[in-house]
Amino acid sequence: MMNELNSLRDIHYPEIIGWWPWPLSWYLILAALLLTIFLSYLFFVAYRGRVLRRTKKQIREAYSSFLQHQDSRLLAAEINIALRTYVLYYFPAATVASITGDQWVKFLNEVVKEPVFSVTEDQPLAQGPYNPKLVYSEDELLANTTVWLKQHPRFKKENRFWNRALWFAGH
Numbered sequence: 001m002m003n004e005l006n007s008l009r010d011i012h013y014p015e016i017i018g019w020w021p022w023p024l025s026w027y028l029i030l031a032a033l034l035l036t037i038f039l040s041y042l043f044f045v046a047y048r049g050r051v052l053r054r055t056k057k058q059i060r061e062a063y064s065s066f067l068q069h070q071d072s073r074l075l076a077a078e079i080n081i082a083l084r085t086y087v088l089y090y091f092p093a094a095t096v097a098s099i100t101g102d103q104w105v106k107f108l109n110e111v112v113k114e115p116v117f118s119v120t121e122d123q124p125l126a127q128g129p130y131n132p133k134l135v136y137s138e139d140e141l142l143a144n145t146t147v148w149l150k151q152h153p154r155f156k157k158e159n160r161f162w163n164r165a166l167w168f169a170g171h
Helices: 002-006 024-069 072-090 101-110 123-127 138-151 160-169
Strands: none
Touching (some): 072 123
16 A cells, blocks of 8 residues: 555646736737727817818808808808807817907917918908908908918817816816
């Protein structure tokens, strides 16, 4: 009996399972997470593009309405609304919503690299919707608005997306 016990081997535990290589399920979870992040980024960029396209469409519709009715006050008001809607997407409402008149035009000039609206051309945006007797060049207003939209930097740090993200984070 003693001989048989000597022939037994010692107990050997299996090797500890390491972190690498990962099982297939971890690779699938990682791929799904990366795909979700990538698609969210694409959606975010596409949504920003839609805001610009929608603003340009509003301005085109305002100009075609002007060509039909020849109402320059309505054109100034609709371009003003389109620009304000566009700016409200990129800047906090507390900053932009209360600005009117000459301060609105100054704000528009401050957020672009080179000022687009000068003293004689800013009157349609500052006073056009309120002053029916104001005379201005509609084509020049449309051209300046188009130039402003091309110059405006689309990824401002103080935009609404980051403000909401910071608010949710509790800062």
